[in-house]
Amino acid sequence: MGVVGWFLDDVAAVAQTRADGVVLPKPERTIELVELRSQLNARGHDDAVIVGGLESAAGVADARSLLSAGATGGLVAAYVAAYVAAYVGVEDCIADLGGRRTAAGSEVLYARSRVVPAASLAAVAALDEVVTAVRDDDAFRRDAAQGRDLGYLASCASTRPRWRWPTRRSPRPRPRPSPPTPVPVASEQGDGMVDGEMVDDVHVRMAQVTLGRAPPP
Template identity: 40%
Template structure:
C-alpha cells in the first residue's frame, strides 16, 4: 500500500490499484470503526490489533457534532504517528450529504491511507469522491460501502470503478432499505452477501463483510466471521475493539491449514501433471488456488 497522503503530492490512481495487488497491500481482516467526535477512542483504535481503523464522520456522529468530528479527525491525522502496519481510513458522509466538507477537512490534516464512502449506489458515487480528492491534488483507494438495494444490484460496476479497492457490505442499512427483518441466521441478506463477494472477486478487489452487532458475545462474532470467510470475504467490519481478535482469528489460517497448503504447493511445484495426489486427496487447479489463498492469508497475518 502506498504511503499516507501528504500534501501536495498527487499519486496516480493506477498506483493505488497496483498497491491493491495480493502480494503488497495490507491485509484487511478486521476493519474497526471509531467515532470521529471521540478523540480518545480514535487514538486507541490503532492499538487494538485491527488491520484497518476507520475514523468515522458518518453514522457514528450526531448531525450537530459533524463539525467537531471533522476538526477532531483532522487534528488527529496531523498530530498522530500511526503504526505503519495499521491502515488508517476515514469514512466520509454520503455523496451529496457532506462528503465534500469531509474531504476538505481531512485533507487539511495529515496522512491517511484510504476512504470509506457510504451508501454507494453506483460507480458515479465513487467517481465523485475521486473528483473531490483531485481538487486537493490527492487520490486515495476507495472502500465502497454498498448498503442499499441499488448498491447491491450495481455491485459489479462499483467494484470495477478505478478508485475502488474494496467492496464493503452493509447488511443493517440494506435490511432497512428493502424492509427485511434481520435474523440470527441472516438468510434475508445471504444473496446480497454472496453478490458482493462475486462482484469483488470479478473485479480483483477486497470484499469486506458487514458488522455483527453483538459486542459482548465474542463466540457469535467469531462464528459469523468464519461463515463470512467461508463465503469468500477477505475481512469483516468491527464496531468494538472486543470484536477485533475473534475476527482476526477467523481470517488467520490454522497451522493445519498452512501445513496442508504447503504440501499442496510443494507437490504442485514438483509435478508436471494437471492432477496429482496429496495425503490421499486428488489435487487439481481449484485446490491449488485454495492453497495459494491460505498461504496469502497466513503471510498477511504475520506482517
C-alpha cells in the same frame, strides 16, 4: 451532487488531515465516485484511497458495475482511481428491502455472496459485514468463518474496543509448512486422493491461495 453532497463538509475536513483515505457509503451510481475523487483532488488530497460501502438494494444489485469504475478503462478510469476495497452493509440493505435480520443470517447471504465476485472481478478487496451482537464473541467467530468461506479477506468490526480481541483471532491460515502439502502433491499427475476425497487442479489453486495468506514458517 448525489450521495457525496451529504458529506462535503466531511471531505473538506479530511483534506486537512493526514488520513489515508475515506469511505463512500451507499454508492448507487458511478458518478458518485467521480464526484468524491474530484472533491478530494480539488483539496490536494489526490492520493487518498476510497473504500465503497455497498449498503443499499441498488448498490448490491449493481455491485459489479459500481466496483469496476476506474478499473475497466474509459473516461471514468482516466479521471478517477478505482475503489481499493468495498464492504457489504447488510443492516442497511435488509432495511432497504423491508426484510428482517435473524441470528442465522440467511436473509443477507445473497448480498454477501453477490459482493464477493463483484469485488474479485474488479480487483477490489472485499470486506465482510459488521456483526452487531457486540457482546457475542462466538457469533463473531461463526460469522467471520462463514465470510472466509465465501471469499472475504477481512471483516468489518465495531469501533468498540472489545472487538479487537475476536477480530484479531478470527480464522486465519496456519504458518506455511516447509514440506510440500498433500493437496498439490496428490494432483501433480492429474486427479488424486487426499483423506478419501478427490483432488484436482481447482483444489490446488484453492490450497495455494490459502497458503499464500499464511505467515512463513
